Amino acid sequence: MIRKSRTIKVKSNKYVTPNMKRIVFESNDIQQFSSDYNGAYVKLVVPVESKGFFSKTKVRPYTIRSIDNETKELTMDFAIHKPAGPATNWALNAVVGDEISFMGPGPKKFQTNIEGWYLFAADMSAMPAAIAAIEELPKNSIGEVFFEIISKEDVQEFNKPVGVNIHWLIHKENSDNEQLKEIQKLEIPDLANVFVAGEIETVKQIKQFLLNETKVKNANNVYISSYWKIGKTEEEHKRAKMKL
Ligand SMILES: Cc1cc2nc3c(=O)[nH]c(=O)nc-3n(C[C@H](O)[C@H](O)[C@H](O)COP(=O)(O)OP(=O)(O)OC[C@H]3O[C@@H](n4cnc5c(N)ncnc54)[C@H](O)[C@@H]3O)c2cc1C
Structure with a gap:
């Protein structure tokens, strides 16, 4: 797992289905990651609101659904569940321009090139x-x-x-x-x-x-x-x- 924290910005968002919100992020910081990281996970550093300020953070693992190096876009899909924790709430309320940071990605643990x-x-x-x-x-x-x-x-x-x-x-x-x-x-x-x-x-x-x-x-x-x-x-x- 790469420890350096990177910041990404919401470029667009939509519901893929009623309980799955897709957020497309943009960042110059992801240029070094190839599509080899599709399916790898990162640790999102989620801001937590307390008394009107984002003073604390919580770390939540999420998967890189896809990376597009040409457009410098990284896509994640958030399952919207109840009760919702800090990550789900952040995704629910995310609008274009919002920023969040992550650590990682870690290496992929499942091989997808085997014929079988x-x-x-x-x-x-x-x-x-x-x-x-x-x-x-x-x-x-x-x-x-x-x-x-x-x-x-x-x-x-x-x-x-x-x-x-x-x-x-x-x-x-x-x-x-x-x-x-x-x-x-x-x-x-x-x-x-x-x-x-x-x-x-x-x-x-x-x-x-x-x-x-x-x-x-x-x-x-x-x-x-x-x-x-x-x-x-x-x-x-x-x-x-x-x-x-
Ligand atoms: C390697 C890895 C990759 C992951 N990738 C993704 C991903 O791409 N997309 C994704 O949506 N999730 C993913 N998850 C799961 C996600 O990290 C957890 O669901 C996380 O708990 C959500 O954080 P939260 O702050 O919303 O809720 P928390 O604060 O952790 O929990 C709050 C409440 O929500 C409940 N809860 C948590 N997750 C779910 C759920 N999935 N369904 C119903 N209730 C739940 C808990 O039981 C608790 O009661 C991944 C987890 C791992 C370990």
Whole structure:
């Protein structure tokens, strides 16, 4: 992770779907990053308002959805969730010209150049990273993708290999782990490429199944990571994540 902090400025913003806000940032500072960083993450340094002043900051990890070096643009997708924390509130209120800084990016942890079978499971916090990866896969890749979204209007279009099937699961309150149930129906090859990220308990259950009931632990392109925890801030989630 690059420690130097860089400042980026909001160039435009729009809702990709009702619960996903896309912000395009501009900055001369990103010129040295290539599109190799699509799908990598940065640590956003989010200003927190207290008594009318932005006096404190909170650090929140977010994915680089894409980088365009020619236009010097960097795009991030923010899942809009309730309750909203400082990062989500910042994204909700962001207008053209607003500035924010970030540390990073860190190196990408999931390889997208392997020809083979892929499994993706993600909720809306991890869809930016998953979609950035899917868009880079070799054209002859095959596989299954399970995206858990807040509403049916959160289905989005993106480029994918023909042999990769996308399944949209609409989140239901107090329901079982729908992603896990779908994954359990699959025949997972021993050398699967696996990307799983999202809420910590969901990810933990999928991880246990994959490691105990399949041969995935022998595969070398496996990325399983929790991105947030129900009812906990990112600071609290980070402490729980260490035990994942
Ligand atoms: C490597 C990495 C990359 C990530 N990339 C992205 C990204 O590109 N886009 C993105 O939207 N998120 C991404 N996340 C997740 C994001 O960092 C967290 O969701 C973060 O907690 C949001 O910060 P906040 O200040 O809004 O909420 P916090 O202050 O951390 O939490 C406030 C409340 O919101 C709840 N909450 C947090 N996240 C969610 C959620 N996703 N859904 C429902 N409730 C939630 C918490 O449980 C808590 O109750 C990424 C996380 C990691 C580790």
